Amino acid sequence: MKTSTKTNLVLDIVIFTAFLVIANPALTGNTIHEWLSVSFGAAIVTHLLFHWEWLVNVTVNFFKNLFNQSRLNYVVDTLFFVAMMAALMSGMMISKDVMSFLGIQLDVSRSWKTIHNLASDSSVILLGIHFALHWKWVVTNISRYIVDPIRGMIKPRVQRPLVAISVRVQKEK
Amino acid sequence: MKTILRILVILFVVVTVSGGVYALVESTSLVSSIEAERGAPSQMIGADAQSLPNHPEGGNDHDASLSHGISQVFVTLAKLTAITLVILFFQKGIDLLKKMKLKVVQR
Numbered sequence: 001m002k003t004s005t006k007t008n009l010v011l012d013i014v015i016f017t018a019f020l021v022i023a024n025p026a027l028t029g030n031t032i033h034e035w036l037s038v039s040f041g042a043a044i045v046t047h048l049l050f051h052w053e054w055l056v057n058v059t060v061n062f063f064k065n066l067f068n069q070s071r072l073n074y075v076v077d078t079l080f081f082v083a084m085m086a087a088l089m090s091g092m093m094i095s096k097d098v099m100s101f102l103g104i105q106l107d108v109s110r111s112w113k114t115i116h117n118l119a120s121d122s123s124v125i126l127l128g129i130h131f132a133l134h135w136k137w138v139v140t141n142i143s144r145y146i147v148d149p150i151r152g153m154i155k156p157r158v159q160r161p162l163v164a165i166s167v168r169v170q171k172e173k
Numbered sequence: 174m175k176t177i178l179r180i181l182v183i184l185f186v187v188v189t190v191s192g193g194v195y196a197l198v199e200s201t202s203l204v205s206s207i208e209a210e211r212g213a214p215s216q217m218i219g220a221d222a223q224s225l226p227n228h229p230e231g232g233n234d235h236d237a238s239l240s241h242g243i244s245q246v247f248v249t250l251a252k253l254t255a256i257t258l259v260i261l262f263f264q265k266g267i268d269l270l271k272k273m274k275l276k277v278v279q280r
Binding site for chain 1: 176179180183184187190191194195198238239241242243245246249250252253255256257259260261264
């Protein structure tokens with residue numbers, strides 16, 4: 001799936017915003033927190049699809065010839081994925097709204113709550129690392145697609161006045 | 174077709190990871206002693222059953238509060254900024270070290 005940088009940036013901003021909202025259930029209340037987390041899973045799948053080529057390339061060449069940076073990115077991304085899955089899974093286990101909507105009642109231990117908090121905190125830390133490792137890409141594209149257009153709207157380009165240039169034409173004899 | 178196959182692969186990985194986490198939690202000491210005393214593993218029970226056990230969480234610990242929520246968002250953003258800065262400084266430090274090494278080798 002080939003996507004433009006602009007599409008990637010838009011999706012990443014949406015995912016980041018959703019992550020911030022999900023990571024703070026006090027903002028939305030429990031019901032929205034749970035349903036947003038479920039839809040967040042779909043956003044993650046889309047993100048992975050957008051970066052499928054990179055994912056396959058690094059998986060195949062992980063122990064072969066590969067830049068150290070890519071290897072580090074891969075390890076961090078894998079840990080981030082596992083942490084988020086653990087948060088999602090434990091969230092399902094302690095869910096009040098989603099599971100009851102699906103007609104499932106789970107008799108689970110309290111430790112899932114602890115695991116949910118642990119996985120969520122790990123996700124925040126790993127997101128910070130993920131963000132830092134892609135810092136150049138983020139800064140370049142935010143300035144290209146967001147900051148520059150806004151700056152252009154505030155400070156419209158000064159149109160240079162047309163200058164008449166006199167051209168001397170000599171007649172051929 | 175290609176995309177559907179990829180989605181299936183991703184979902185397979187998701188199920189495997191989630192299953193792994195579940196198995197790890199349920200089979201290790203992470204399960205609370207209360208649960209162990211009860212001797213009953215997690216069970217799925219139909220929602221229509223009348224005598225369901227109370228949810229372990231109980232209460233509304235996630236009531237929405239805009240002011241509290243926004244302050245929490247800023248706390249998360251501050252955490253993310255701090256982590257990002259630490260990593261960026263660390264990377265800068267490594268780059269500087271590499272450059273210094275290069276200079277020494279060139280001399």
